[in-house]
Amino acid sequence: MVRRFNRTVTQRVGALDDSYLARDRPLAQARLLWEIGPAGAEVAALRTRLDLDAGYLSRLLRTLEGEGLVVVGPGESDGRVRTARLTDAGRAEWDLLDGKSDELAWSMLEPLTAGQRARLTTAMTEVERLLMASLITIGPCHPGDPRARACLRAYTRELADRFDAGFDLTRSSVEDNELVPPAGLFLVASISTETVGCGALRLHPGEPAEIKRLWVSGSVRGLGVGRRLLDELERHAAAAGAGSVRLDTNRSLTEAMRLYRSAGYREIPRYNTNPYAHHWFAKTLS
Amino acid sequence: MVRRFNRTVTQRVGALDDSYLARDRPLAQARLLWEIGPAGAEVAALRTRLDLDAGYLSRLLRTLEGEGLVVVGPGESDGRVRTARLTDAGRAEWDLLDGKSDELAWSMLEPLTAGQRARLTTAMTEVERLLMASLITIGPCHPGDPRARACLRAYTRELADRFDAGFDLTRSSVEDNELVPPAGLFLVASISTETVGCGALRLHPGEPAEIKRLWVSGSVRGLGVGRRLLDELERHAAAAGAGSVRLDTNRSLTEAMRLYRSAGYREIPRYNTNPYAHHWFAKTLS
DNA sequence: CGGAATACCTGACTATAGTCAGGAATCGTG
DNA sequence: CACGATTCCTGACTATAGTCAGGTATTCCG
16 A cells, blocks of 8 residues: 555656656756755755765755856855855746746646545645654654754743743753663654654652653644653653653643543642642553 | 645655665666566566666666576567566565565554554545546547557447446447547547546537447546546537537446436437437536 | 864766667568 | 568667765864
């Protein structure tokens, strides 16, 4: 089933996509031109996005520059990073690619009835979301790692936005080394190079383990990432000998509370003095 | 929407697909090996399926032959056509690709919950079917053309199967030149090189035009091909000045009758002596 | 301020993909 | 059996993709 789908979509649509869009330009150049886009892009960003060798990318940029489609200028803040921008000619070329792309999309929908089109777009959205969900990997990470830091920044920003009283991470702080085995665990969820969620576990030998810092990026909410993080943390707690886990949460985090309840957590009385907590939950591990 | 989908699926999944499956072998070779398959394949078939230059394909086959994965032998009936078969080593290699392919499919589904998996496979099937529908093109074709012949053979075979009394095309025959402009029209529906449906129109100046030979392959039934053929024939009839169209059908063709009714046809009294007909329909063209 | 790291560039490659013209074997047809 | 058409092969190419080892600015960090 999945294989048939891959064949159909990548061969039929993908084949069109690539060679069709490239016009009479090498594919790599067309892709690069497209990726730079009207807003311009940093060379480093292009390299990771297209996964190209630095030398190869550099050469491609020289070619496009030679054709007068692109100019590569100095970076904004960091003098090492350079940014590529489209010239007017490059912008015209980009518009052309964009138009082709639209044309392609249209050619896919045009023969269908209105009902079929609606069904197709719904199904495509569904496939895209679920594929994205399936590409999200969850793994341990040191809380000092840049990926973890990025998550915690996003987490803090979100809580500060959503809590009536604002949020200051330092007031409920946990030391990094408490979230590193064997004392605890810090997990990040990522999709390729982008981190989209995190969760931490703190073990208290002889007492329930505690779940902290559970956060999922808005871009992937509803894809079950929170549930997966929670499962993984519980598994680790059980393996470390904890008989139960508990956690606290703020009353404004309604979707988190829904997750806890559906994952088998029961509300319990206050067990700590976290100034941001309104509800406390616990779950017995089997 | 469609563009986002293309990006996600072809880039993320497709990227895996190709390079991942190729192992340490050039992509073109891997694709060819895969396409030959355990059953073997004719070189000509490979050429059209992969859309490769004859010289290039020949060279690829020599390479695979050199590695002992493939043998190219003489064709079955036609001495010019040669068939490629996998050796034992080639078969082992193919199994490996097949395994990788399974692994890939599994890796896509594994992180999902049972519910998500079910939703994903449903959505994939839907996308695949509708994309296939959108790739079906309908166009005029001479009834003597091999594509038309293939359709008529399939049409005859199917009616012979389904009619209680069997079916003999010659007894309700229409001359080829009656289905060629300006006397009439013959349409075939095809997806890439495969023909999947047909329909014919016969014009009777001053009288209703007549629709004949409407057939849709079982492989694409339910995708609206019949409706599209019907629409196209009606459009042509109207353009040629016909005020209405009519047709006859056999009582065993229930899905065809459902199509006619939903397309605005009304049952009318017998208007011909076709021995296979039980029902007669007509539609006024606006 | 002096390494170490980072971001990018250049030169010198190899590998893969794809094209084209010409030729040999085979088939269908009159 | 002569003829053109078809199928495949070979040789001789070109173009594209990708790699790797230096080298030069710039920034970070103690």
